[in-house]
Amino acid sequence: MLNAVVAALLCALASQGSPYGEAERLAREGRTAEAIAALERILERNPADNDARMWIARLELRMGHIGTSEDIFRAVLREHPADVDARIGLGVVLTRKGDYDGALAILRQTETDAGQNADLYGALARAYRRSGDDRRALDYYRRAVALSPNDPDLVDDLETVTRIYGHSIGVEGFAQQVTGGPTIGSGTLSAGVRVTPRLRVEAMTRLQNGAGYSDVQAGGGVLWRTGRLSTLAVRAAGGPDNVAMARRVLTGEFVYYAGVQEIGASVRSLSYSTADVIAVSPTYAWDRGGRWRLDTRYTYSRSAFTGTGEVSGDHSVMLRDTWRGWRRVWINTTFAHGIESFEDLTSDELASLGASTFALGVRVNLPSATMMTTTWEHQRRSNSTTLDRVTLAIVQSLR
Numbered sequence: 484m485l486n487a488v489v490a491a492l493l494c495a496l497a498s499q500g501s502p503y504g505e506a507e508r509l510a511r512e513g514r515t516a517e518a519i520a521a522l523e524r525i526l527e528r529n530p531a532d533n534d535a536r537m538w539i540a541r542l543e544l545r546m547g548h549i550g551t552s553e554d555i556f557r558a559v560l561r562e563h564p565a566d567v568d569a570r571i572g573l574g575v576v577l578t579r580k581g582d583y584d585g586a587l588a589i590l591r592q593t594e595t596d597a598g599q600n601a602d603l604y605g606a607l608a609r610a611y612r613r614s615g616d617d618r619r620a621l622d623y624y625r626r627a628v629a630l631s632p633n634d635p636d637l638v639d640d641l642e643t644v645t646r647i648y649g650h651s652i653g654v655e656g657f658a659q660q661v662t663g664g665p666t667i668g669s670g671t672l673s674a675g676v677r678v679t680p681r682l683r684v685e686a687m688t689r690l691q692n693g694a695g696y697s698d699v700q701a702g703g704g705v706l707w708r709t710g711r712l713s714t715l716a717v718r719a720a721g722g723p724d725n726v727a728m729a730r731r732v733l734t735g736e737f738v739y740y741a742g743v744q745e746i747g748a749s750v751r752s753l754s755y756s757t758a759d760v761i762a763v764s765p766t767y768a769w770d771r772g773g774r775w776r777l778d779t780r781y782t783y784s785r786s787a788f789t790g791t792g793e794v795s796g797d798h799s800v801m802l803r804d805t806w807r808g809w810r811r812v813w814i815n816t817t818f819a820h821g822i823e824s825f826e827d828l829t830s831d832e833l834a835s836l837g838a839s840t841f842a843l844g845v846r847v848n849l850p851s852a853t854m855m856t857t858t859w860e861h862q863r864r865s866n867s868t869t870l871d872r873v874t875l876a877i878v879q880s881l882r
Contacts, residue, residue, distance in 0.1 A: 506538070515542050533559055533566070540572055544579070552576050567597045574606045581742040583614035583711075601631035608640065615711035615740070617648040618680040635810060638850075642880075645852050650881040651675045657827070659860075659872035667693040667727075669827070681708040687720065689728070691829075696726035704734070712740045721754075727829040729753045734825075743771045755830040758788045762825065774807040782822055786833055797821060797836040811849070815858075817842035823860070827872075837865040852880040 509518035540555035577586035608623035624641040686703040702720025738747035745768040762784040799821025844858035
């Protein structure tokens, strides 16, 4: 959103020419504070220049000065209560603050007399998305993109909500090798169907081939939006004759979205040919919806080995940093001590939960709502062996 705001600012300043030329140049160079100072000098000469005040408010928001931006927009509205741009700006600020009800109230009121306005539709879409109404967010993003098809922020946000809310089909495959061991291959086919605005049904099947075995796992689950800011997922999968993969997996996961924070927890029960595992994982993520996201997870797992009767408790931590390097390209790095991925956890790994894993991945979001991800993982195990794995995943979202 901020990129679109700044782009609009530059175009508007350029169209107005002097005395906005200096502010335009500074804003384009990323010297936001100096651009604000140039606009403030314009206001000193002409205190009635509301355009300058509005651009200062937008640039203050770009710098993260939400309170200052809100004060300016409200001051403009006290003098010009019908100003559409100021009302949209205030709605954007309230969304950033987490006051979604306040944002939607002013933006819906503005919609009645603003006409066809891409900025308004984009602001409404973001407010609905942050408030947990993905269906309305998708509708308003479509309207905004129809009016402004070359706005990269609107297009990217439409694709993001499509991936979250729409139907999907995905394939994933990996090849891995442990030091001195054979190559193991795995392939997964998954699908998700949006049944109602709050309910999504999922299904999957996974095949894995290794030395002397060929395992199959199939299952499904539901993802239910329990409230405006929370989701609950319940999944089950299994394969009765599996050797390496779990014969039964039951998972429950709850996530609460608190502004830029995601706070959650999950409980998993996994049954293998040689052991039964219970794992409890609190999770935390920080995501401002921009260029950076951080995911963290702590896990306590309890493994009961059927052959020996031994019971052991283990602790795991996982940190994943995701950075948007280019418009459609995301780069992520992961460090884990213990369990890195429950989806790929096999019986041979239960005896080496003290392993450390480093992973490097690249995700590309294509214009066709296709997401491609490739990841390389290197794991150093406590028995001095290492594992290397390469994974390729493709997910196609359907609008």
